[in-house]
Amino acid sequence: MTDIVIHTKDLTKQFGTFTAVDHISFDVQRGEIFGFLGANGAGKTTAMRMLCGLSIPTSGEGWVAGFDIATQQEDIKKHIGYMSQKFSLYEDLKVWENIRLYAGIYGMKTDEIERKTRLLLDKLHFTKECNALVKSLPLGWKQKLAFSVSIFHEPQIVFLDEPTGGVDPETRRQFWEMIYEAADRGITVFVTTHYMDEAEYCNRVSIMVDGRIDALDTPSRLKQQFNAHSMDQVFRRLARKAERSE
Amino acid sequence: MNPVIVNDIHKHYGDVQALRGVSFEAGRGEIFGIIGPDGAGKTSLFRIMTTLILPDSGTCRVAGFDVVKEYKEIRKRVGYMPGRFSLYQDMSVEENLTFFAAVFGTTIEENYHLVADIYRQIEPFKTRRAGKLSGGMKQKLALCCALIHKPEVLFLDEPTTGVDPVSRKEFWEMLKRLKAEGITMVVSTPYMDEARLCDRIALIKDGRFLGIDKPNNITASFRTPLWAAKSQHMYHLLNDLRAYPDIDNCYVSGEYHHFTTRGEGFDTDALNRYLTSKGHAAEVKQIEATIEDCYMHLAKTASRESE
Incomplete structure (x- = not known):
């Protein structure tokens, strides 16, 4: 069991009479890149918010990094990283200030922050931009920096919510290389994306339709199962039967 | 007009x-x-x-x-x-x-x-x-x-x-x-x-x-031969491919990594032996370029020219 870092059983979230997430059950292994797919409105964000300790389930259970999502949200937050396309870094802070802020929030020591900051900037070739305001960076740079910041405190799991929206193929590839590298170090990557070709990078993929997980397997087995030549086809075959939209 | x-x-x-x-x-x-x-x-x-x-x-x-x-x-x-x-x-x-x-x-x-x-x-x-x-x-x-x-x-x-x-x-x-x-x-x-x-x-x-x-x-104008490779460990495969002398441009591309090669007549058997020695159960095949490959190729060429 020690290698399972996310476990859910019949996890459910209702808002009034609306069931946003409907009895989802799955496990994610340590070091796995797990793709969490679904159309707009399928319930991905609600499920992810519960896993990150930001929303309490209506019923069912969920464990993240060994903690109960219903009762130990603060412990979960300390052991995960989070990045989304919509919000990640503070635009009006400098590059180093953003790193300093996040590392401080996660309780890292000052000398360790300084040492790791130098390493990180060097690795990203950002040393010259250390004092630049984040808002002055191109989008692709921001996203690479945001991802690095989200795993700066070496979390067990990092949650990425549509991290590559609007990014060109070259930068997306660099981004996925960073994800591979993090997973190789044992960080579990839980990622949502609208790019079906990106689903192919994942070890396993789940597809949500109307609040339920309708398919979960490796990309190659899903393509076999749905007799499809791409993940895009798999996705469209499943999403077509969705009853609720947006 | x-x-x-x-x-x-x-x-x-x-x-x-x-x-x-x-x-x-x-x-x-x-x-x-x-x-x-x-x-x-x-x-x-x-x-x-x-x-x-x-x-x-x-x-x-x-x-x-x-x-x-x-x-x-x-x-x-x-x-x-x-x-x-x-x-x-x-x-x-x-x-x-x-x-x-x-x-x-x-x-x-x-x-x-x-x-x-x-x-x-x-x-x-x-x-x-x-x-x-x-x-x-x-x-x-x-x-x-x-x-x-x-x-x-x-x-x-x-x-x-x-x-x-x-x-x-x-x-x-x-x-x-x-x-x-x-x-x-x-x-x-x-x-x-x-x-x-x-x-x-x-x-x-x-x-x-x-x-x-x-x-x-x-x-169709992508003239360089293009190859795809996958194995059970994609991150190590990427680094191993990049370290291989005859491989020019190598990048991740979903289920496979794609790469172009230097010079004429690329020896896939030699590459397969190399990858096996690195512990990969690899599949290597030649593929047709997609728009995305063309983009990667042009982007690489453009940045080389501007350097």
């Missing part, structure tokens, strides 16, 4: 050269795609074509008029859907559409047939405030508002970013219907699968077009 004629456009902001001599023409009813990274100059080009900013040099004619001298004529004849959602968030769906129709001196009824397919999908929510719509619905409303005055040319700057694959497909089906009406479209997108749906595409990087052609010709 072609509805969009762009000739040697330059634009800079301070020290930043956003556009370094861009030229192209788009014909009536053509869907012309502009594909490139963030910061490549796509949005600057859109703003020049829609008369919102002035070029430093070069000329641009849209719907037969000059973007500098005759901008008022152009504004009546084009529709623009900017990358950022730019409708009035506090007005309802219907109020937004009525407003845009009124600004252009028309009514929803007059051009309803143009937007009907799209508008019917959001009509059930017509009293909802635009700010409360989901991503896919906002995008449909924005397209309706850009179309309601029956423009000759439609400019779409990353219209499908952040929209799920099903909605994206619907959106492109709408664009095909507009094409049949003779509307010219210039569209930018980061999605390579959408690039295939354009009549012609231009790849842009650092303010320059790297190439303009039909999607099929672009892939």
Whole structure:
């Protein structure tokens, strides 16, 4: 069991009479890149918010990094990283200030922050931009920096919510290389994306339709199962039967 | 005369050269795609074509008029859907559409047939405030508002970013219907699968077009042999491939890594032996290039030349 870092059983979230997430059950292994797919409105964000300790389930259970999502949200937050396309870094802070802020929030020591900051900037070739305001960076740079910041405190799991929206193929590839590298170090990557070709990078993929997980397997087995030549086809075959939209 | 004629456009902001001599023409009813990274100059080009900013040099004619001298004529004849959602968030769906129709001196009824397919999908929510719509619905409303005055040319700057694959497909089906009406479209997108749906595409990087052609010709012009490899450990495979002397450009590409090779007659048996010695149960095969591979190749060549 020690290698399972996310476990859910019949996890459910209702808002009034609306069931946003409907009895989802799955496990994610340590070091796995797990793709969490679904159309707009399928319930991905609600499920992810519960896993990150930001929303309490209506019923069912969920464990993240060994903690109960219903009762130990603060412990979960300390052991995960989070990045989304919509919000990640503070635009009006400098590059180093953003790193300093996040590392401080996660309780890292000052000398360790300084040492790791130098390493990180060097690795990203950002040393010259250390004092630049984040808002002055191109989008692709921001996203690479945001991802690095989200795993700066070496979390067990990092949650990425549509991290590559609007990014060109070259930068997306660099981004996925960073994800591979993090997973190789044992960080579990839980990622949502609208790019079906990106689903192919994942070890396993789940597809949500109307609040339920309708398919979960490796990309190659899903393509076999749905007799499809791409993940895009798999996705469209499943999403077509969705009853609720947006 | 072609509805969009762009000739040697330059634009800079301070020290930043956003556009370094861009030229192209788009014909009536053509869907012309502009594909490139963030910061490549796509949005600057859109703003020049829609008369919102002035070029430093070069000329641009849209719907037969000059973007500098005759901008008022152009504004009546084009529709623009900017990358950022730019409708009035506090007005309802219907109020937004009525407003845009009124600004252009028309009514929803007059051009309803143009937007009907799209508008019917959001009509059930017509009293909802635009700010409360989901991503896919906002995008449909924005397209309706850009179309309601029956423009000759439609400019779409990353219209499908952040929209799920099903909605994206619907959106492109709408664009095909507009094409049949003779509307010219210039569209930018980061999605390579959408690039295939354009009549012609231009790849842009650092303010320059790297190439303009039909999607099929672009892939056919990829002359270097291209290979794909996968194994049980993709991250190590990437590093091992890059360390292999005969391999030139190697990058991740979903289920497989893609790579080009140096020189003639690449020895796959030798590569297989090497990969086995590194502990990979690898599959290596030669493949046809996709638009995305062409983009990666052109981008790499462009950055080598600028160094």
